[in-house]
Amino acid sequence: MTFVDNTSDLLVLRPGDPGYDDELAGFQTGFAQRPAVVFAASSADDVIAAVRYAGERGLPIGVQATGHGLPGGSEGGVLVTTKRMDRVTVDPGTRTVRVQAGVRWGQVVAAAEPYGLAPLNGSAPSVGAVSYTLSGGLGILAREFGYAADHVRSLDIVTPDGRLRHVTRESDPDLYWALLGGGHNFGIVTELEIGLVPVQTLYGGSLAFDGREVDPAAVLRAYEEWTRTVPDGLTSSFSAVPYPDLPALPPHLRGRYVVSVRIAYTGTDGGQLVAPLRELGPALADSLREMPYAESHTIHSDPDFPHAYYGDSAVLGELDVAAAGELLGRVGPDAGGPMCVVQINHLGGALAQPAPNSVPYREGRFLVRLLTVGDREAARAVLDPAFALLAPVRLGRALNFAFGAGDRTGGLYDAETLKRLAELKSRYDPANLFRRNYSLSPC
Known part of the structure; x- marks a missing residue:
């Protein structure tokens, strides 16, 4: 109709x-x-x-x-x-971009590139820019520039009273604070303006090892030690992926357990910085190179087709490499459960800097992400005991990486942030109309 x-x-x-x-x-x-x-x-x-x-x-x-x-x-x-709301407008003079509610990050990268600019997008071009940013936005160059939410200039939002508001830090500091980190709890953002960064190229890619020929736990231990030596501007992650034996995959990945370190860096000494990683063993693949920013999605090569997945995350004060090594064994290809992808992001750098928004756990040093395929109950059987290993150093969860496997809201915010968000939820949405996503309850 x-x-x-x-x-x-x-x-x-x-x-x-x-x-x-x-x-x-x-x-x-x-x-x-x-x-x-x-x-x-x-x-x-x-x-x-x-x-x-x-x-x-x-x-x-x-x-x-x-x-x-x-x-x-x-x-x-x-x-x-909101997928029809897909307008992107770049202002090279102010180094900003306005994106409507249905815009995907790939569109923004393409629109900014001719001006020598880049957005603070994540690893997958098909992800929606607005939802990603409202949840914080942990991007490819996060340790250099911080969360995407830290760079938002303004938001246009329809609040539960049916009003369209133009929100800036100056015009409405409380609502601005709540929107950037609070997800979709306060209305529907129809458009946002966000800063771009002057990046045209970067040093990045993946250094991959065969997880059956090298010890994944040893690679992780070496990676954690290496992160203590790199500059704040270098963003990286560790991953362990048990690839199925499918014809659609490249031959060097089919049926393999691939352990990788991914790098993104705008400095000029990337080759020297990664040299210790190349000494860990014979590489299954090495794609580290200078690349245009428009090719940065190839660093992670996330799946671009719809599928079923469940996942959760843990922001850690420190990485207990012994517990994380045990985790790798429990979810690896020989564990007998569903396929489980492990990614461990190095945090800190600009991510640790304070900002006028509700993105929590900035003191975290690592983020552990687990993603499974199959049904939800099978996912829980894998994820619950795996995350229990990290409980002693777990600060909380990340809203960007909560994928339908666990509690909708538990652990997504520290107590102080949650209290303030709940108070603002009572002010702007006392009837709790917006409760179809990761919903906060009014006080």
């Missing part, structure tokens, strides 16, 4: 309508969103209409751009899809 407001024809879909299932399709296929009403928004006016519709009826409302970070399945209520 079509809902008509004063300015646009707004497509509204209900279960059984042609196009309903296609509208809901996203990157995550492991669980279903089955809202009673879908508003396929093309403008801020469409979002206003959807929020007012939900508010007048007391219905829960959520938002979906690409469907990467869904917290789980849901039934009923209202869902606003």
Whole structure:
């Protein structure tokens, strides 16, 4: 059916309508969103209409751009899809970009490149820029420039009262603080303005080893020691991936257990800095090189096709290499459980600097991310005991990397941040209309 407001024809879909299932399709296929009403928004006016519709009826409302970070399945209520809102506008003079709610990072990288600029995007070009940033945004060059949320200039948001607000740090410091780190708890961001950085090229890539020929725990131990020697501007991660034996994969990856160190660095001495890593053993693959920033997604080569996955994360004050080594054994290819991908990000640097937003755990030194395929119960059977090994040094979880496997909100914020967010939730959304994502409860 079509809902008509004063300015646009707004497509509204209900279960059984042609196009309903296609509208809901996203990157995550492991669980279903089955809202009673879908508003396929093309403008801020469409979002206003959807929020007012939900508010007048007391219905829960959520938002979906690409469907990467869904917290789980849901039934009923209202869902606003924003994939049609895909305008990107670069201002090279101010080194900023304005992105609408449905824009993906690959679009922003392509739009900024002609001006010698780059956004603080993550590893996957298909991820939505707005949701990523509202959750913090741990990017490819994070240790040099901090979280993406730290660079937001302004946000346009439809709050639960159906108002479109232009929010800056100066105009509304409380709401600005809450939005950047608080996810989709305070309304639907229709557009944001974010700073770009003057980066055209970087030294990056992956140094990979065969995890059956070298000890993954030994590589991890050497990696942790190496991170203590590198400059703040070098961003890196360790990964362990048991690849299935599938024809679609490159021959050198099929059926292998690949242990890698990924690098992203804008300095000129990258080759010297990674030299100790090259001494760890014969490389299965070495893609480290100077590259245009537009090729930075090749550092991680994340899957670009929709699939089912479950995952969680742990921000650590320190990396207990013995416990992490045991974790690798428990989730590795010989453990007998579902395929589990391990990634350990080196934090610190600019990430540790204070900022006027609600991104928590800036004191963390590492982030451990586990991602499984298969069903949710099998995922929990792997993830729960694995994260229990890290409990003594675990500060909390990261909102960007909570993928439907665990508690929706537990551990996502420290106590002080959670208290302030809950107070602001009571002010801006006392009816808790926005509870379809990683929802905060009002005080």
